[in-house]
Amino acid sequence: MINVVCEILTVAHEAYEFLRLKFPSYEKEGNIFVNIDFDKNILEISCDFLKKKVFIAKCETLKDKKVLIKQILFENFENYFEVKNKWGILTGIRPTKLAFKLLEKNSRTEAENILKNTYLVSDESIKLIMNIVDLESKIIYPLNKNSYSIYVHIPFCPSKCSYCSFQTLKLNKDVIKKYVDKLICDLINESKYFKNPPRSIYIGGGTPTSIDIYYLESILKTILKYYGIADEFTVECGRPDTINFDVLNMLKYNKVNRISINPQSMREKTLDLIGRNHTISEIYNSYNLARKVGFNSINMDLIIGLPQEKYNDVEYSIDKILELNPENITVHTLAIKNGSEIYDKNIKLSSNIDSIIEMTKDKLKIKGYNPYYMYRQKRMLGNGENIGYSKNGFESIYNILIMEEKHSIIGFGMSSSTKIYYPDENKLKTIMNFRNMKDYLSREDEIFTVKKKIYEKFDF
Incomplete structure (x- = not known):
């Protein structure tokens, strides 16, 4: 079992997902326990191969707290990872989306350095990400x-x-x-x-x-x-x-x-x-x-x-x-x-x-x-x-x-989603259709009511 305790639930979730990626066998067997206390600035690790207390630096934003906690876990667990480290502390499903976001505010070299030094992504994976970004840019923009x-x-x-x-x-x-x-x-x-x-x-x-x-x-x-x-x-x-x-x-x-x-x-x-x-x-x-x-x-x-x-x-x-x-x-x-x-x-x-x-x-x-x-x-x-x-x-x-x-x-259709993109705000609004046949056949008009209010603001 992997157990992460933290008063900030989103931080606990991100830390759990990171550890689950690096220690897949521990999802059902063994024990990894992590306690994160931002009030005391302490992170405690307890498992069968490692026991440690680590100091947590002060962070102002939620994003910085998530990144810092995963960096600390990476540094302390790296020698024990069950899988090869290619993706550093990234747990999201879209690494290229992060790269696009970094490139909006940074040069290519700066973006690559952030991926390497902040997110601890391997050189091999950074090269893969950037090659894909180059190809995708021709379609997106x-x-x-x-x-x-x-x-x-x-x-x-x-x-x-x-x-x-x-x-x-x-x-x-x-x-x-x-x-x-x-x-x-x-x-x-x-x-x-x-x-x-x-x-x-x-x-x-x-x-x-x-x-x-x-x-x-x-x-x-x-x-x-x-x-x-x-x-x-x-x-x-x-x-x-x-x-x-x-x-x-x-x-x-x-x-x-x-x-x-x-x-x-x-x-x-x-x-x-x-x-x-x-x-x-x-x-x-x-x-x-x-x-x-x-x-x-x-x-x-x-x-x-x-x-x-x-x-x-x-x-x-x-x-x-x-x-x-x-x-x-x-x-x-x-x-x-x-x-x-x-x-x-x-x-x-x-x-x-x-x-x-x-x-x-x-x-x-x-x-x-x-x-x-x-x-x-x-x-x-x-x-x-x-x-x-x-x-x-x-x-x-x-x-x-x-x-x-x-x-x-x-x-x-059933289980599909509508994703409306607002370029000026770089924001996405998602409307999910019903995920079961009964509701889709009898209640889909409820979803259409939500969708058409959005459609009226666009010139599709």
Whole structure:
């Protein structure tokens, strides 16, 4: 157990998250206790390998207190970390967002020095962050208050993968019909506040292509009719067993110009273990069919750290994906999430994650893929990261915009969120849709009431 006591709850939370990242095994076993007392300026550490009292310097702001406490924990625990130190004291999911913020007030050299000396980030990770910032800047700037993108959530899946914690629903024709009818109604009702076409559109899930082709096409046609054609229109096909000629041809006809076909692994045994319910041959067949239909922007996902997969297994998978030569490859480090089968059953996972991550980076670099967006999650194996790679000119607009939060994204469907960006204040307002089907179908008008008050202040 990791236990942090502090009268300032946000400081306690940040300290806990930091220790959980550095000592993943202690979340369920062992004991690390930290007591933070700002009145007495003392931090006490007590665990089976370290007992210590440390003086805390005076801090004026809450931000400074959070940073200082994590710096103290880093200094005292560094020799005992269970995972490689790449990210210093950073616990947030968007390191590049911090870099953008630093660059708004500092030179590049100053920003890099702050990342290194204040946040204790490694030189390797700073280089990764800055390379991504350079690529993302071309998409993000100039900022435009009245530009927006659309996200539509389809929460249905053929089966639930063992690593998944999303609120995905099994395929049910009656529920799907009610959901799509409500979704289309929402799209039409809100369209009156949008005069210009979106910059990007992303249909995600779940597995959007798992629902009947008629329903999916109805959603696409509604978007095109009421919002217009976007520069980038992505549909997550995700599961190869949901892809066929009719589906791909329909997507292409309805202006979709980017799709995802996600193997996660190219080992048949692994697919069976994680409940993917598709075969390796279906991955090849769906990919080749997408090329024949005319898709020239395809993303493929790979997950590092899946059950029973070792270095050679991941190397085999990345080599096979590289042979296919997709425009985007997203490499995820497995995150152990509450509610997933892997978490609930405490399934044993790979231990040499760092070397596997570095291997994928090297192979992708050699083949001409550049990291263009990146994010982290809680409980990631090896304190790793998720990185999207692309060939030059094929960076996903939506992935960059959703990650850096300097652009309004309008969310439709259960569990989606609408994020409205105010450039003058560099502020983001988030409105969450209901996270369960019953409330979404019966109470979504409550959310629309909140959203339209905001829409009226913009010229979308």
